[in-house]
Amino acid sequence: MTDRKNPRETRFSPADTALLFVDMQKIFCLPGQDPAHPEFGPDTYYHRRLREMVIPNQVKMLARARARGVQVLHTIIEALTEDGRDISLDHRLSNLIVPKGHPLAGPIEELDPVANEIVLPKSSSGVFNSTNIDYVLRNLGVQKLIVAGVVTDQCVDMAVRDAADRGYLVAVPGDACATYTEERHQGALKAYGGYCWVTDTGTILDRMGA
Secondary structure: OOOOOOOOHHHHHOEEEEEEEEOOOOHHHOOOOOOOOOOOOOOOOOHHHHHHHHHHHHHHHHHHHHOOOOOOEEEEEOOOOOOOOOHHHHHOOOOOOOOOOOOOEEEEEHHHHOOEEEEEEEOOOOHHOOOOHHHHHHHHOOEEEEEEOOOOOHHHHHHHHHHHHHOEEEEEHHHEOOOOOOOHHHHHHOOHHOEEEOOOOHHHHHHOOO
């Protein structure tokens, strides 16, 4: 639900807006591929939510962003090296090891980047910590950031908080994000709602314009 009283509520113009997809990559979004959660099959809450709600909503936002000229960025967990020696300690301990060039490292087919669309590989949970995204966004003139992806209470959470701390106006369509339980998802949105505008895909599409 849209909070009409949120001071972060805004419209999105091509001149100052970017749509960021967080970790919507094959290894984490295809059932049975996640090395940290190999037990997550197609009928689990997480994959049902992705399949039935999150990915369709993201596809709609992606199409609208491309049509309107809104900047689109993808960040994926992928090491800078084939042997993964640059991976963070936390990701090693969490078994989030995706070597450079891994066949499942790239974005899912539904969100496949087009030519000249930016993909930022990261080796930490926070995209602002292990990529030059802040530098890139400022070069692009971005002031408003729409964040969608997985998982709601980890990498999406860090992107939202870090972006807000760096002065971006952040919006999160809750129905375009997922984590492993509904309780965790709702808890995360509530926890970082003070750093962003928690809204929905329909509102994002409306605010991007026809």
